Amino acid sequence: xxxxxxxxxxxxxxxxxxxxxxxxxxxxxxxxxxxxxxxxxxxxxxxxxxxxxxxxxxxxxxxxxxxxxxxxxxxxxxxxxxxxxxxxxxxxxxxxxxxxxxxxxxxxxxxxxxxxxxxxxxxxxxxxxxxxxxxxxx
Amino acid sequence: xxxxxxxxxxxxxxxxxxxxxxxxxxxxxxxxxxxxxxxxxxxxxxxxxxxxxxxxxxxxxxxxxxxxxxxxxxxxxxxxxxxxxxxxxxxxxxxxxxxxxxxxxxxxxxxxxxxxxxxxxxxxxxxxxxxxxxxxxx
Amino acid sequence: xxxxxxxxxxxxxxxxxxxxxxxxxxxxxxxxxxxxxxxxxxxxxxxxxxxxxxxxxxxxxxxxxxxxxxxxxxxxxxxxxxxxxxxxxxxxxxxxxxxxxxxxxxxxxxxxxxxxxxxxxxxxxxxxxxxxxxxxxx
Amino acid sequence: xxxxxxxxxxxxxxxxxxxxxxxxxxxxxxxxxxxxxxxxxxxxxxxxxxxxxxxxxxxxxxxxxxxxxxxxxxxxxxxxxxxxxxxxxxxxxxxxxxxxxxxxxxxxxxxxxxxxxxxxxxxxxxxxxxxxxxxxxx
Numbered sequence: 001x002x003x004x005x006x007x008x009x010x011x012x013x014x015x016x017x018x019x020x021x022x023x024x025x026x027x028x029x030x031x032x033x034x035x036x037x038x039x040x041x042x043x044x045x046x047x048x049x050x051x052x053x054x055x056x057x058x059x060x061x062x063x064x065x066x067x068x069x070x071x072x073x074x075x076x077x078x079x080x081x082x083x084x085x086x087x088x089x090x091x092x093x094x095x096x097x098x099x100x101x102x103x104x105x106x107x108x109x110x111x112x113x114x115x116x117x118x119x120x121x122x123x124x125x126x127x128x129x130x131x132x133x134x135x136x137x138x
Numbered sequence: 139x140x141x142x143x144x145x146x147x148x149x150x151x152x153x154x155x156x157x158x159x160x161x162x163x164x165x166x167x168x169x170x171x172x173x174x175x176x177x178x179x180x181x182x183x184x185x186x187x188x189x190x191x192x193x194x195x196x197x198x199x200x201x202x203x204x205x206x207x208x209x210x211x212x213x214x215x216x217x218x219x220x221x222x223x224x225x226x227x228x229x230x231x232x233x234x235x236x237x238x239x240x241x242x243x244x245x246x247x248x249x250x251x252x253x254x255x256x257x258x259x260x261x262x263x264x265x266x267x268x269x270x271x272x273x274x275x276x
Numbered sequence: 277x278x279x280x281x282x283x284x285x286x287x288x289x290x291x292x293x294x295x296x297x298x299x300x301x302x303x304x305x306x307x308x309x310x311x312x313x314x315x316x317x318x319x320x321x322x323x324x325x326x327x328x329x330x331x332x333x334x335x336x337x338x339x340x341x342x343x344x345x346x347x348x349x350x351x352x353x354x355x356x357x358x359x360x361x362x363x364x365x366x367x368x369x370x371x372x373x374x375x376x377x378x379x380x381x382x383x384x385x386x387x388x389x390x391x392x393x394x395x396x397x398x399x400x401x402x403x404x405x406x407x408x409x410x411x412x413x414x
Numbered sequence: 415x416x417x418x419x420x421x422x423x424x425x426x427x428x429x430x431x432x433x434x435x436x437x438x439x440x441x442x443x444x445x446x447x448x449x450x451x452x453x454x455x456x457x458x459x460x461x462x463x464x465x466x467x468x469x470x471x472x473x474x475x476x477x478x479x480x481x482x483x484x485x486x487x488x489x490x491x492x493x494x495x496x497x498x499x500x501x502x503x504x505x506x507x508x509x510x511x512x513x514x515x516x517x518x519x520x521x522x523x524x525x526x527x528x529x530x531x532x533x534x535x536x537x538x539x540x541x542x543x544x545x546x547x548x549x550x551x552x
Contacts, residue, residue, distance in 0.1 A: 019187070019188075020183065020184050020186075021184060021185055021186060021187050021193040021196075022193075024162065024184075045158065046158050046159060046162075047159055048158075048159055049157070049159050050157075050218060051218075053220075055159040055160075056202055056221045056224065057195055057198055057199035057202055058159075060195055060198045060199075060224065061195035061198075064194055064195055080188065080189075082191075082228065082231070083194045083228055084227065084228050085225075085226065085227050085228070085365075085499055085547070086194065086198065086225075086226045086228075087223075087224075087225040087226070087363050087407065087501065088223065088224045088225070088226075089222065089223050089361075089390055089407060089409065090220065090221055090222050090223070090224075091382070091383040091385075091390055092383070093220065106367070106402060106405060107367040107368070107402055107405075109367075114365055114367055114405065116392075116405075126382060126383055129382060129383075129390065129392075129407065131363065131365060131405065131407060133365065133499070223361055223409070223503075225363065225501050225545065227499075227528055227545060227547065229520070229521040229523075229528055230521065244505070244540060244543060245505040245506070245540055245543075247505075252503055252505055252543065254530075254543075264520060264521055267520060267521075267528065267530075267545065269501065269503060269543065269545060271361070271503065295463070295464075296459065296460050296462075297460060297461055297462060297463050297469040297472075298469075300438065300460075321434065322434050322435060322438075323435055324434075324435060325433070325435050326433075326494065327494075329496075331435040331436075332478055332497045332500065333471055333474055333475035333478055334435075336471055336474045336475075336500065337471035337474075340470055340471055356464065356465075358467075358504065358507070359470045359504055360503065360504050361501075361502065361503050361504070362470065362474065362501075362502045362504075363499075363500075363501040363502070364499065364500045364501070364502075365498065365499050366496065366497055366498050366499070366500075369496070
């Protein structure tokens with residue numbers, strides 16, 4: 001376990017802003033800790049499905065990205081791993097609110113990382129729960 | 139089991155094109171059958187993560203949408219259900235190719251629908267495998 | 277949220293000992309809290325797969341049972357719900373040790389319960405991580 | 415893809431009967447094909463939860479074992495891999511009937527195997543659907 005992140009909040013935010021496949025979500029990094037990252041998904045009309053509910057793929061994309069960032073925080077921006085599994089349970093609709101997503105690495109093997117991500121409101125009420133596995137290609 | 143879809147390819151494509159939260163993916167409906175829908179994700183630079191790989195959330199969004207469409211094909215455009223669970227295994231990177239996603243309902247209960255979605259190339263080689271549960275709110 | 281369990285440790289242990297489909301695992305209840313239960317799987321040769329590893333179905337059975345008990349602790353022994361989904365990630369082999377399994381309800385809807393279970397050693401090192409959904413039949 | 419199994423039905427049944435951690439389920443191998451195995455779980459009172467329903471861990475154990483056997487059928491009895499992920503959706507209770515479980519490898523990498531298992535009755539009606547990942551230790 002590494003106490004001091006190898007990549008901090010500013011560097012990770014620059015990465016999100018630079019990558020064309022992520023930029024459209026406009027994720028804002030809220031905090032970076034040891035093995036944990038929180039991002040915010042700003043509320044935008046373009047994210048809402050009928051009923052004013054933030055669409056599910058936005059939450060899954062956030063879950064995917066927070067673990068990706070948590071791994072890079074530990075190992076450095078250049079370290080790349082690919083998602084191998086991502087399981088999602090949608091627990092409560094996120095209606096017309098900004099969504100926060102917090103990821104946390106639970107188990108770091110040599111090449112396999114397993115963690116949990118939770119999408120929640122600013123008070124911590126859960127919208128969705130995710131488990132995510134990343135694998136570093138051989 | 140209903141042999142004749144209540145909503146066909148043209149109506150479902152209009153729905154995809156009308157919904158702002160889906161439109162950015164530019165999914166094209168390829169085919170609609172009884173309990174099954176295939177869409178195509180056109181290859182665009184904006185979808186690629188480093189290495190020229192179609193990003194995972196695009197595949198998960200496609201998996202989510204094909205089951206949503208398969209349910210509407212059976213029950214009509216106005217019938218709405220919400221995703222409750224979506225599990226994804228990424229099996230092989232989709233490198234610089236259009237991706238097809240085929241969803242199929244395996245079990246339709248009164249209010250719960252369970253199905254499988256597969257993202258694949260035009261020859262059927264798998265990129266990802268998904269299980270998806272939709273629930274109609276009470 | 278109910279602070280005081282409707283069914284306590286002794287009543288839940290009697291249930292485990294009385295049910296023929298659970299008894300063979302010989303689960304011992306370690307603790308019962310609000311929305312959380314921990315059981316112990318005693319080490320027995322009959323549980324070991326080649327390599328001295330506690331077999332996976334034993335861990336999945338424990339994950340299934342701790343959420344079942346956590347729901348009964350809250351709603352009473354007579355309240356019955358059925359597992360609808362159980363996702364498991366095996367993180368590290370449990371070699372020749374007793375295994376503890378702790379379940380916790382994360383979200384209780386009217387009829388749907390979602391929780392997490394973790395199998396771990398006595399010091400909290402993870403062997404497996406599970407998400408479990410129970411649904412009360414209509 | 416290997417057309418002829420390296421381990422056939424008789425050898426795989428002997429393995430099931432010899433392993434103490436599997437034997438109690440009394441799985442009977444029904445058929446072995448290329449990348450696919452079907453087993454039968456004989457109906458026994460000891461497997462039933464309240465309501466006469468075959469208990470969930472029995473179905474998960476069967477899902478786990480059919481993929482394990484499908485890998486051994488391809489690579490030989492001595493080839494061992496460990497389950498890394500097993501996701502289960504329970505779709506319909508199996509009430510007082512023998513259960514069949516059919517597993518099929520969908521993707522075989524160098525060291526990672528991904529497949530689907532389905533528990534069903536003799537006519538193919540689904541009780542549960544599983545996705546299973548096996549990994550050969552380094």
